[in-house]
Amino acid sequence: MxxxxxxxxxxxxxxxxxxxxxxxxxxxxxxxxxxxxxxxxxxxxxxxxxxxxxxxxxxxxxxxxxxxxxxxxxxxxxxxxxxxxxxxxxxxxxxxxxxxxxxxxxxxxxxxxxxxxxxxxVGINGATAHLLLRYGGQMAPGTWIAQTAANSNVGLFVIALARKAGLRTLNIVRRSEAVQPLLDAGADIVLVSGDNLQGEVAEVLADQRLALALDGVGGLATQPLAPFMAREASIVNYAAPSREAVAVHPMYLNFKNLHVHGFWMHNWLDYAxxxxxxxxxxxxxxxxxxxxxxxxxxxxxxxxxxxxxxxxxxxxxxxxxxxxxxxxxxxxx
Structure with missing residues (x-):
């Protein structure tokens, strides 16, 4: 063969x-x-x-x-x-x-x-998206979640699953041409990484807070999101094409008591x-x-x-x- x-x-x-x-x-x-x-x-x-x-x-x-x-x-x-x-x-x-x-x-x-x-x-990406959303616990309809690498296959599945559950998604991408396809796919907000990203996130959320942040980039990708995380909320990294260590400023990590997780689906398959x-x-x-x-x-x-x-x-x-x-x-x- x-x-x-x-x-x-x-x-x-x-x-x-x-x-x-x-x-x-x-x-x-x-x-x-x-x-x-x-x-x-x-x-x-x-x-x-x-x-x-x-x-x-x-x-x-x-x-x-x-x-x-x-x-x-x-x-x-x-x-x-x-x-x-x-x-x-x-x-x-x-x-x-x-x-x-x-x-x-x-x-x-x-x-x-x-x-x-x-x-x-869907064997990898569909299950990954489903299992990542579990880290948010019982999220009420209307709850905001955020993700980096939003135009990845996992990101598209997260948008679809969140939309079905009535959750709102704040999606971060690195290229402006990725914005409209994600909006067409059901994303609520799509922002392009840049120097003013934290200010744009603040404008979108106003006084609301993120229940969950999913990171498919690594490095400093979640830094603009950390100030807007709810107390005890989770940040979950599942990929790091940047090849950089995931970093969260202690101002938010400590005082908000954030939980930072790593996710690899093989671990779930091994033990579930x-x-x-x-x-x-x-x-x-x-x-x-x-x-x-x-x-x-x-x-x-x-x-x-x-x-x-x-x-x-x-x-x-x-x-x-x-x-x-x-x-x-x-x-x-």
């Missing part, structure tokens, strides 16, 4: 397309024919050698996707051959190939007719009960099926087009997700 692999960390040119033996599942594993798999920033962080773990090399690639179970191990009880499933992320890479073997615990059967490509994009994992993903699948959650798709590629696919996915200024369709046809453009 075809498999996109790499042989050296920090060396994108080491990525290659291999013909490898079809993997066989162990006792509690399932073999899945991959139908759609996104190219995510975390995939490239892994290849670049700056992710939280490093699988032995050479390694397959791709953390999430959608596919159909074609073989099960002897002790599998959660899925059956023919089931269409979400493939959840793990340290065992392999959705950028025609077939993948995973622990059955990291699959969730799809019980509704839902677009394959849309489902392929299976019942909770299924409950969360069933909810997300329903939201995708009902059109509440959706991801712009820019292009789909066959595995043989892996160089173009990776170049496209790494390009600045994209307006949608890039996908591999290992078991189907591409419509790359």
């Amino acid at each position: 075809k498999s996109v692999r790499f042989t050296a960390y920090g060396s994108p040119e080491s990525v290659f397309l291999a013909d490898v033996d079809v993997p066989r599942p162990g006792p509690r594993e399932v073999r899945i024919r991959v139908e759609s798999a996104p190219l995510n920033p975390s995939d490239f962080m892994l290849i670049d050698g700056i992710y939280a773990y490093r699988p032995p090399l050479p390694s397959a690639t791709g953390a999430e996707g959608v596919g159909t179970v074609v073989e099960t191990g002897d002790d599998v009880t959660l899925t059956a051959v023919g089931d269409r499933v979400l493939i959840l992320p793990s340290q065992r890479q392999g959705t950028w190939q025609e077939e993948h073997v995973v622990d059955e615990r990291l699959t969730v059967p799809i019980k509704r007719q839902v677009d394959t490509d849309q489902l392929a994009t 009960p299976r019942e909770e994992i299924v409950q969360v993903y069933d909810h997300i699948i329903d939201l995708v099926a009902d059109g509440v959650l959706s991801t712009p798709i820019e292009a789909r590629y066959d595995l043989t087009d892996y160089i173009r696919a990776m170049t496209h996915a790494r390009a600045v200024g994209r307006h949608g997700k890039i996908l591999f369709r290992p078991a189907g046809t591409s419509n790359a453009r």
